[in-house]
Amino acid sequence: MLNDLDERIVHALAEDARRSYADIGQLVGLSAPAVKRRVDRLRATGAITGFTVRVDPAALGWETEGFIEIFCRRNTSPETIQRGLERYHEVVAASTVTGEADAVVQVFASDMRHFERVLERIAGEPFVERTKSVLVLSPLVRRFSSGSPT
Template identity: 85%
Template structure:
């Protein structure tokens, strides 16, 4: 499914503030509140909008250390095996299979360096993991919650 310009503007308005009213979004995009609601309902039904959530600063939860772990897997490890292994760790904020030498990349939030090291060691000890490589985030420079279309 490809969003048209109006739907994309509605989605961006909701991404900025999911609690924004349909009337407020309508004023922003030039539609009535009922028209915005119909479009949002359609976008949800078609799977373009998968849900509404709250964004919480990890530091507010005591997770002040961020890093990434490159995961190099043993032969014949499936993406499902990696996912099952990583989803047990609450410290894993995101994980993806990737191109390049590593098989997967996991974003980790931890309370401190010792906690990060503990998570790294536990992931490295998973049966499907051959080796790991990690980097720590010093200062986040840019974080986006939505992708902006550049297609015309």
């Protein structure tokens, strides 16, 4: 569990991972070396797992986004689903879920036909009984760090 100061540092990095320790220090009231020590500790404990860049999918040619609900055959483990989906570079997120479906998969594709081919390939996986998909018309809210749950 992060304390308030660590959480503020994480939020600053989530907004811009290239932000300097001095800049973050000004935001949270610490010196740059103190921020660096806290970031190093957060990395060492696994609270921060890495730094990345966020790219608009359309800039990379991914114009179509959709979600696929996967309904699996009996006794399919999450590990089997994960192994089956890892091969698809179009899959950007996949999670097991409650409800009727066993998993929900977020997919980016270059166009509708590409999405259809990915959907057909996923539906053909041996562990998949059936799928149900929806296409995204307009993304309304995308958060990369939403703060603490309290």
